[in-house]
Amino acid sequence: MKEYPWYKVVGGKELFQGDIISSCPLILPPPMIKDEIKVDVIEYDVIVMSQSCDLIQKKLSLVLVCPIWELSEFENKNPSYKDPKMKEGLRRGHLPGYHLLNKCEIEKFETDYLVVDFRSVYSVPFDFLTELSRKRNKRLRLLPPYREHLSQAFARFFMRVGLPIDIPPFK
Amino acid sequence: MMYQLPTQDITYQEHPVQYSYTPSTGIEEIDIRIMWDSVLSNWIKKRLNIPFYHNLICFINTDLSSILSDLETKSETLRIEEPMIHRSQKTISEEEIAIEMLRHDFIVKMPPKKRYKIQVHVKSLRKGEPRLIESNEFLVTE
Numbered sequence: 001m002k003e004y005p006w007y008k009v010v011g012g013k014e015l016f017q018g019d020i021i022s023s024c025p026l027i028l029p030p031p032m033i034k035d036e037i038k039v040d041v042i043e044y045d046v047i048v049m050s051q052s053c054d055l056i057q058k059k060l061s062l063v064l065v066c067p068i069w070e071l072s073e074f075e076n077k078n079p080s081y082k083d084p085k086m087k088e089g090l091r092r093g094h095l096p097g098y099h100l101l102n103k104c105e106i107e108k109f110e111t112d113y114l115v116v117d118f119r120s121v122y123s124v125p126f127d128f129l130t131e132l133s134r135k136r137n138k139r140l141r142l143l144p145p146y147r148e149h150l151s152q153a154f155a156r157f158f159m160r161v162g163l164p165i166d167i168p169p170f171k
Numbered sequence: 172m173m174y175q176l177p178t179q180d181i182t183y184q185e186h187p188v189q190y191s192y193t194p195s196t197g198i199e200e201i202d203i204r205i206m207w208d209s210v211l212s213n214w215i216k217k218r219l220n221i222p223f224y225h226n227l228i229c230f231i232n233t234d235l236s237s238i239l240s241d242l243e244t245k246s247e248t249l250r251i252e253e254p255m256i257h258r259s260q261k262t263i264s265e266e267e268i269a270i271e272m273l274r275h276d277f278i279v280k281m282p283p284k285k286r287y288k289i290q291v292h293v294k295s296l297r298k299g300e301p302r303l304i305e306s307n308e309f310l311v312t313e
Contacts, residue, residue: 023284037291042283059304069281077282080275089268094209095277096202117281160205162198 006102009109010141013134015063016052017151018142020045020114021133024065026122045069047116047142048129049154055126062123066154071100071113090115096160099153101142109140116150118157207269 010019028040046065054060075081081090090100101114133139142150 026283027289033293033296035293037293038288039291041287041289043285044283061302067281067283074279074281078276078279080277081279083271083275085263085268085271086275086277088263089206089271089277092209092268094206094268096205097278117279119278120281160198160201162201 004145005143006146007104007106007109007140008143009106009138011138013130015048015055015130015133016141016147017048017050017055018052018147019048019133020068020140020142021048021065021129022136022139024124024129024132026124044120044122046122046124047114047150049121049151051151058126060126063126063129065122065124065129067117067120067122068101069115069117070111071115074115093153096157099150101146101150104140106140109138111140116153118154 010016022045023043024046025041025043028042030037030039044067047068048055049064049066050060055063071081071087080086089095090098093099097117097119099116099118101116103113104111
């Protein structure tokens, strides 16, 4: 299926859903805001989750991003995923909260399988992220239909509803 | 808003879909049920692909591996090239996956790649205001 590649390499500051930004800094605000504060900054490799149409039309001031991990890092953190059955569950989309992306084999942009973490969603100022993308120069972009598939998986995760009181089962 | 069950598109008179999903339950329980629904859905789809004469197969002394080799469950992510299962190995069944997933804690809390502190001077503090967006027609092409 060479005609449906998963990724392509892009440059410039035009952002699309599925763009992968490496080492994106995210600021964690402290509980109290004063004139001078020390804030924590964390860095993740992230994938853009906001819709491409909103990004192109500049209709967002904040861009939604989710952290991504190489599958090998994921396995090291939770050895359960070293079991092929767990990885198969991940690949088949049985695990809400995670989404598996294919390996990238483009020269100089090779990656392992990537795991998108829907449980950690961050929003980054649009102008900041476009400038960061421009500075990073080349980056990977997830291509259709795989990025729509990613978006659908995110929607499926996000639309879950948990209610505190259950209706008792009928007997 | 309710979770759209993946099994709802399956209608099969002899195998009605029966699931214990209720809209009011805890998120963890929903996650487990989503996994089971997904597994069940794939299993039912696989059953639907088996021809009617399948029940007779048990009376025939034959090598089933050659007949059933094309009954692999089709999922949306099936085209991810799969080094995880070597071709020589048996394909992992939906049941095996489900059992394995329920045995383990599947949530992974990954630490950031880097963490540091910065000193920030707060210039102003103001209440945010809604940003009004006018809708217009557009077409995204790439």
